[in-house]
Amino acid sequence: MRGAGRVREITGWLATGGVPAPQQIVSPDSPxxxxxxxxxxxxxxxxxxxxRYLPILSRFRSTxxxxxxxxxxRAAARAAVAPQHVGEIDGDQxxxxxxxxxxxxxYPGVVFGSPHGGAVHLATAMxxxxxxxxxxxxxxxxxxxxxxxxxxxxHGGGVVDRLLGANPGLAVRQVHDPAxxxxxxxxxxxxxxxxxxxxxxxxxxxxACLAPASPVIMLRDARTWPVLDAGxxxxxxxxxxxxxxxxxxxxxxxxxxxxxxxxxxxxxSQWRAPAVACPxxxxxxxxxxxxxESVGSWAETAGSxxxxxxxxxxxxxxxxxxxLYRGWLRGAGKTGNRCVIECGRLIDPWQVVRAGxxxxxxxxxxxxxxxxxxWWLAGSSxxxxxxxxxxxxxxxxxxxxxxxxxxxxxxxxxxxxxxxxVAARGYPGNPVPTRxxxxxxxxxxxxxxxxxxxxxxxxxxxLRENGTSLGLLVC
Numbered sequence: 001m002r003g004a005g006r007v008r009e010i011t012g013w014l015a016t017g018g019v020p021a022p023q024q025i026v027s028p029d030s031p032x033x034x035x036x037x038x039x040x041x042x043x044x045x046x047x048x049x050x051x052r053y054l055p056i057l058s059r060f061r062s063t064x065x066x067x068x069x070x071x072x073x074r075a076a077a078r079a080a081v082a083p084q085h086v087g088e089i090d091g092d093q094x095x096x097x098x099x100x101x102x103x104x105x106x107y108p109g110v111v112f113g114s115p116h117g118g119a120v121h122l123a124t125a126m127x128x129x130x131x132x133x134x135x136x137x138x139x140x141x142x143x144x145x146x147x148x149x150x151x152x153x154x155h156g157g158g159v160v161d162r163l164l165g166a167n168p169g170l171a172v173r174q175v176h177d178p179a180x181x182x183x184x185x186x187x188x189x190x191x192x193x194x195x196x197x198x199x200x201x202x203x204x205x206x207x208a209c210l211a212p213a214s215p216v217i218m219l220r221d222a223r224t225w226p227v228l229d230a231g232x233x234x235x236x237x238x239x240x241x242x243x244x245x246x247x248x249x250x251x252x253x254x255x256x257x258x259x260x261x262x263x264x265x266x267x268x269s270q271w272r273a274p275a276v277a278c279p280x281x282x283x284x285x286x287x288x289x290x291x292x293e294s295v296g297s298w299a300e301t302a303g304s305x306x307x308x309x310x311x312x313x314x315x316x317x318x319x320x321x322x323x324l325y326r327g328w329l330r331g332a333g334k335t336g337n338r339c340v341i342e343c344g345r346l347i348d349p350w351q352v353v354r355a356g357x358x359x360x361x362x363x364x365x366x367x368x369x370x371x372x373x374x375w376w377l378a379g380s381s382x383x384x385x386x387x388x389x390x391x392x393x394x395x396x397x398x399x400x401x402x403x404x405x406x407x408x409x410x411x412x413x414x415x416x417x418x419x420x421x422v423a424a425r426g427y428p429g430n431p432v433p434t435r436x437x438x439x440x441x442x443x444x445x446x447x448x449x450x451x452x453x454x455x456x457x458x459x460x461x462x463l464r465e466n467g468t469s470l471g472l473l474v475c
Contacts, residue, residue: 019088022097025081027190029055030136031115031285031363034345034434040101042124042350047442051434055345057182057394058431069265073187080140080188083155087162091170094135095199102129106211109456112295113219114285116314117347117361118321122217124349125328127453129209131202133195133287138188146186147266149176149238149273153230156189160234169197171233173284179243182395183264196233196290198298206298213303215456218295219317220287222310222473227281228274238273241283244366244399256398263396307460310473314363315372320467322360322376324454327462329356332451338444339383341373341409344391346423346437356447358383365393365428370401370409377412386413387444389420389437392427400428 026033038048056079060071081089111123111130123130141155156174164170173192178185226247228236239250249256250273258268292308299306311317322339329336334356343362352359360376362369377386390406403424410417420440423432464474 020081020085022094025089025137026094026097026135027138028053028079029138031344032132032134032136035115035117035120035347036098036101036130036132038347038349038434039120039123039130042120042353043102043127043129045350047350047354047438048348048434049438051438054433055394055431056184058392058429061430069183073183076138076184076187077140077142080138082140083159083162086139086159087166089137089163089166091167091193091195092199092201094193095195096201098131098135099129099201099205102205102209104209107209107214108211108453109214109217110206110210111217111219113217113287113309114221116219116221116311116317116363117342117359118314118317119219120347120349121321121325121352121359121361122459124353125325125454126456126459128456131205133291134192134285136190136192138184138190141187141189144186144188145266145270146178146183146264147261147268147270147272149271151272152176152185152189153228153236153274156191156236157230157234159189160191160231163191163193164233167193169195169199171196171288171290172235173227174230174234174236175240175284176236177239177243178264178266179245179249179260179397179399180240183266186265192284194286194288194291196288197294198291203298206302210302210304215460216295216299216304216306217456217460218287218292218306218308220292220308220310221283221285221314222312223283223286223314224280225283226276226279227283228276235281236274237281237284238276242364242366244364244368244397260397308473308475309460309463311467312471313372314361315369315376316467316470316472318361318363318372319376319470320463320472322358323380323466324459324462326358328451328454328458329358334447334451335384337382337384339377339386339413340441341386341388342437343389344393345434346389346391346432347434348437348441351438351441351444353450354446354448355441355444357387357441357444365391365401366399367401367405368399370405373409374405374412377409382414383412384414385416385418386410387418387420387440389440390423390427392423392429392431394429394431396428403427
């Protein structure tokens with residue numbers, strides 16, 4: 001199989017003809033993309049120094065705002081999938097691209113499911129691959145508008161019909177979130193394509209690389225959000241839990257919505273959102289029930305046990321994984337007293353293990369996400385050092401944590417607390433690449449030898465012990 005070392009991260013493409021390749025389809029701005037890359041590099045024994053991609057929202061910062069928005073929109077349109085090519089996308093080709101990230105060898109287990117930094121660290125500790133249950137893409141929306149989610153749904157309807165017509169094994173969740181993606185939602189639509197069955201390339205990979213009767217872990221994001229059933233296997237949501245806002249904040253009467261739209265070039269008086277008939281559903285990064293059933297059927301046939309891990313909030317899995325790492329490190333004779341708080345794209349699992357650190361991953365820089373990290377630190381036995389990697393989100397919002405809150409997180413270090421200066425210097429408007437996490441963590445002293453791989457059974461037991469009180473369900 002092709003190794004991750006030979007996978008070149010493509011950051012944009014001109015939609016001028018031809019069938020797009022998987023690396024041109026899967027959005028480089030998506031959490032799934034960077035988490036897959038980080039996991040694969042860790043299993044290759046490498047850090048993330050080559051992950052230099054900068055999100056589109058970070059570009060043209062020296063340009064006056066109206067001109068910058070136009071330049072960013074043009075860049076986003078060039079990087080997006082052209083609507084006329086969507087029907088040529090093959091979900092199995094994407095799945096093949098995913099498995100080609102990993103070295104071909106025997107693995108003692110596998111992790112499936114929702115994108116989460118905890119999945120990356122669990123897979124790294126156990127020495128197993130993480131196979132996402134979804135991929136995300138941005139599709140060009142000509143004449144789109146930030147304040148027109150109803151129009152985004154209309155445009156998305158035709159696009160999704162073409163995608164699903166060619167891929168009966170997929171379901172699509174369309175997301176329109178100006179708070180999370182800024183003015184990019186006015187020129188592109190976001191589609192989260194979720195597999196409804198175990199794709200053939202995944203099956204081949206498991207048959208070739210999964211040791212007989214090895215356990216299978218399914219991680220599922222169980223957060224809920226108002227969802228509109230827009231058609232067969234097509235659903236739609238305005239906003240999302242990762243934005244740091246609540247569903248009511250997206251109502252046309254919301255002052256919060258007005259501030260978000262002013263920041264992104266929209267107008268609250270023009271806000272048009274489709275009525276949501278189904279009040280509550282699972283949010284965009286959940287796992288399709290049919291996919292979970294398909295994995296379960298495969299596991300039963302293969303003589304493997306399927307273990308499900310459901311997290312009601314990302315911080316529950318982050319805390320349980322961090323506590324699990326601390327126990328794993330101490331069981332190997334290490335102190336487990338140095339902590340790193342990662343955020344979003346700023347993650348490097350190989351360097352974490354190399355330095356013997358306890359990793360806690362924040363989904364993003366939302367205030368409530370950072371508050372959860374503070375509460376976990378406050379309730380944990382003290383750490384001698386806490387290094388904090390705050391990912392600048394690329395836009396300003398009342399929902400975004402300020403640097404003072406990030407400094408408060410670092411202050412939990414008993415002897416040393418450090419907030420990364422490079423990330424802080426451009427915060428919140430100037431994102432930094434994943435490799436910045438590598439640069440910071442390379443400065444940590446080595447703590448070798450690396451602990452023996454964490455057995456899958458011990459990992460599940462640790463998650464159950466540490467996460468049950470946080471609402472984590474392990475079954």
